Amino acid sequence: MEKTCIDALPLTMNSSEKQETVCIFGTGDFGRSLGLKMLQCGYSVVFGSRNPQKTTLLPSGAEVLSYSEAAKKSGIIIIAIHREHYDFLTELTEVLNGKILVDISNNLKINQYPESNAEYLAHLVPGAHVVKAFNTISAWALQSGALDASRQVFVCGNDSKAKQRVMDIVRNLGLTPMDQGSLMAAKEIEKYPLQLFPMWRFPFYLSAVLCVFLFFYCVIRDVIYPYVYEKKDNTFRMAISIPNRIFPITALTLLALVYLPGVIAAILQLYRGTKYRRFPDWLDHWMLCRKQLGLVALGFAFLHVLYTLVIPIRYYVRWRLGNLTVTQAILKKENPFSTSSAWLSDSYVALGILGFFLFVLLGITSLPSVSNAVNWREFRFVQSKLGYLTLILCTAHTLVYGGKRFLSPSNLRWYLPAAYVLGLIIPCTVLVIKFVLIMPCVDNTLTRIRQGWERNSKH
């Protein structure tokens, strides 16, 4: 329910409920927005300011006082001030003693300061109960009520009563408080709004590098080579034909890279004979962004499907097929039907469709609300069993696509094999190693290691 209290009239409030007063230090944009929202939701608001007389633009209904006077009016004080100006609070330690200070600040970049702003505030005013909150909400969103991105307000603090009171306010403003534990969590909470898809960066750059490399590879084989040897202008292939080679190869390679770290980890554990040694950092990081790798792969697979399905409506394809038929008609000879070609063409298409279908299923189960609704056993079943099946189907799709021409020397141009051959290297490697790993003798050892057994242990 998109509950906002913009239309609520504080005057019609149930008289049995006393209006709570909240104090806001700072009259900047966010302070004003928060104050307005609180007034609309039935709170009394007092602003604390350096120059209470000169402050303008405040929401009507709010009082403005000096810092110390404002602080006396309420048990909860929201610090809507930049961290650099926190110093003056040390002069107010007496009046702030025992009060709840809500730190809503954000920094300009990650790790700007050694400790989080909230912990710094708690250090400056040791007698107060500091609660971190509201830093993930934007001033504009508060004003307009357009809280599409997220209504979640992460809250943390060492005093659980103080935290509870702040969470009640959050709820009354129509937002969703998320208790994140003690003030130690403030560092994470402050980092959060500054991130821009951190887990997606590696998959994104990796796929960009792959795409650029494959693009030049295909341009050399499909545009420059025919131009040099046959003087044919094939540049128009750069719009659809070449992307439709790049996308499936990138998709298949990224999908294989989702399963490669698991395979490497298994080999490492077998080699070390124990699971109680940390993996190298690169492997840990790789394992943690497998979901993102898989979803980027799904994106490329989706593009490949669309690029393939439009083939028959392309001018070039219609022209080529039309001319072929005209030539045949002029020569008055019909094309004989080849059952093996029909089998190859149909099975390569069918394998691709089934692979894409399972891939889409995998993508749907990685939606947060879906993966929250399955248990660990189901998740493992989908991501591991169905995942490998997808990889097998997509690899088979590419192998059958190659069909008879696979690695035939006539297909080399300037000693370069067709691009899809490159795309098969990593998937086939992963599948072969995995096949070895699931052989009973290897699998048993691995299972014992994963259950805690150690080869070199004295037990």
Added chain:
Amino acid sequence: MEKTCIDALPLTMNSSEKQETVCIFGTGDFGRSLGLKMLQCGYSVVFGSRNPQKTTLLPSGAEVLSYSEAAKKSGIIIIAIHREHYDFLTELTEVLNGKILVDISNNLKINQYPESNAEYLAHLVPGAHVVKAFNTISAWALQSGALDASRQVFVCGNDSKAKQRVMDIVRNLGLTPMDQGSLMAAKEIEKYPLQLFPMWRFPFYLSAVLCVFLFFYCVIRDVIYPYVYEKKDNTFRMAISIPNRIFPITALTLLALVYLPGVIAAILQLYRGTKYRRFPDWLDHWMLCRKQLGLVALGFAFLHVLYTLVIPIRYYVRWRLGNLTVTQAILKKENPFSTSSAWLSDSYVALGILGFFLFVLLGITSLPSVSNAVNWREFRFVQSKLGYLTLILCTAHTLVYGGKRFLSPSNLRWYLPAAYVLGLIIPCTVLVIKFVLIMPCVDNTLTRIRQGWERNSKH
């Protein structure tokens, strides 16, 4: 976890836990369903009724007493009675004093009464703690356990202890309580189950009007015009060809309308020189349903993609292409290849695919569970940067589709340009204005205004 307590046996309950008694006033359908569910979850249930002797059909195990006797048995009384019959409660004020009254009522239409039912109840029985809850759950769903729609129970009330106790009951029934704050929220909570996609109404009607207008426009140009001048029966075009003109134009127009209000708002702010004046109501409402507009646009784009991909399997297309080839074969002349046509055809298709791909990405990020998992910066990046890129790609797709024939007089029929020309008006306008707005001189002023600066302010 789809936890229901239907199979739980209250008799095997841990003896250390005392069975809580809940009283239900009213023996109608919802009262009975709730009572049955509570019995199944281990509660004692006492029904209060006008005629305790004549009441039938109650779940076995429940007691039936007169109102006042039933009320004495429990601290929590669920009022499963229509608001019109609340009057009799005034006679029971003494016995209800200090008790928790749970208002579960719904009205037949929105704003039927000036105040919410729960507030009316609190007014009638001032000594009781009124909590609003359960009104969003259907009796049928409670009985069958098929709570697919929503397990969320919105709860509000002025007394936090009373609210807490009701939320515990909600949880014990396997439902999810959502604390909505004070009793003031009851009005919103009561409005909620009566709504039927309120935010979708404007986008839906707008797109319906657009579709109908474009349908007649296309029928005139593509069916009536050829019939009048060439006596050709083109009516079959109404099944696929004409919808496949209507859908992309509607999609593109709606997508542009998602970004138009932001552009208008920027112009207004620049003109006024301040951000501290409210936008007109129509603009506010428009801005709040942008997400819905975008999703309707995505629906039309999806239809356009499907209608386009089936082109080659249509009888008409196969017939036309076949006949074209037959004619050429009879004339024994091959069709020369035009590189520029290949470029045009391929790039217009590629632009369309990439635009649709980004559009689908935008759609996925607007799923509630996905948008909850991104922070504000990421959401703005996706919805604003990727959104404009989508608009640019889709507009370019339409422009290249027009290609050489764009606005050529030979393409006018009864002075009517081709339909896609109409579809370009709003997107091009939005893109041109946006382009002006992001020029440094304009952008700087706008940024300052959005940070709180005012042109006519004395500061």
Added chain:
Amino acid sequence: MEKTCIDALPLTMNSSEKQETVCIFGTGDFGRSLGLKMLQCGYSVVFGSRNPQKTTLLPSGAEVLSYSEAAKKSGIIIIAIHREHYDFLTELTEVLNGKILVDISNNLKINQYPESNAEYLAHLVPGAHVVKAFNTISAWALQSGALDASRQVFVCGNDSKAKQRVMDIVRNLGLTPMDQGSLMAAKEIEKYPLQLFPMWRFPFYLSAVLCVFLFFYCVIRDVIYPYVYEKKDNTFRMAISIPNRIFPITALTLLALVYLPGVIAAILQLYRGTKYRRFPDWLDHWMLCRKQLGLVALGFAFLHVLYTLVIPIRYYVRWRLGNLTVTQAILKKENPFSTSSAWLSDSYVALGILGFFLFVLLGITSLPSVSNAVNWREFRFVQSKLGYLTLILCTAHTLVYGGKRFLSPSNLRWYLPAAYVLGLIIPCTVLVIKFVLIMPCVDNTLTRIRQGWERNSKH
């Protein structure tokens, strides 16, 4: 926010916060993983072990003591021991008195024991407050931080303070506690991680049986029959043509089976004249897995769409169309245009696209996060109104596909009608009965019955 506390340094903790000590009984894999995680999150951890001297591999920083000594150090004791070894706890009843025991155990199969492990534990140590938690989290996920599947920890217990303390720990570990009520819920919570898509089993087996049956039916009609009578090798049809007959029929039948139980229930209620008698068990179970039936149907519909869209790029289709044109060109005769064929072909395709579009919409609204965001009225509108519209469109699509050849005797092979005729039986039956049920006279009776009226009642 993917908050983990792996990087948090317990030493930099706010000094005002006392480090809480947690005791873990058992030094197996899960105990160690949980201990490590807790140490990383700033807890003191004491392990209780049978042989404290011989225990190795524990995370550094943790203490190991005998069971009774370890128990004395903390108010919260996590029992990371298999249920079979719980007996020794009876010897510790004294020292465990008043403490919180967290049962994290899982069994190997569902219903292995008459009562849940947590209730058994509460029975063994009656003086302690038993809380069930953590059983849905895997040791590996805890260690690696890769908690994609689910961060939800289901918590239940009879003592609400004990439960609250455990939920605080859960939150501090970066997980999401879900209060499931009293200890009675432990049975459900313990069943949960052992399930493998229980609601999907019936739809899955049903569709498998349907697919196998239809496969053999189609092989007989399309492969064996032509081989016997025309010696044609049609085996390549098994890759795409035959699946593309099986999938739409399965999809349509499953979709009709989603609506059939509702229709049967209505007939039962009309026949019995009351809604206060339970439906037979098979009907109840059927009604509860309608969502899963529908989603499986959507999967088959999706496959049907992909298989249909690739038709023009198949070798067989290109060969057939090319040869057809060549033959015409050789005979020098153009194919006359048939408006009725164009109408039939286009309208059958358009009906299919619209049906699939609505089907996808239904699928999207059944995503947990979307269905949580709609109210009961909206959910009913989508699933019932739009659902029936989808069924009507898809049935019409199949009927028009049949077109003129529908049931014509020339289409029988070995007295077997075309497969799509079989697919129409259930959908048409459902639609006809539904049509009867919504006729005013029947509908009025049904509505009264559903509002609680009884035909044979004395009222």
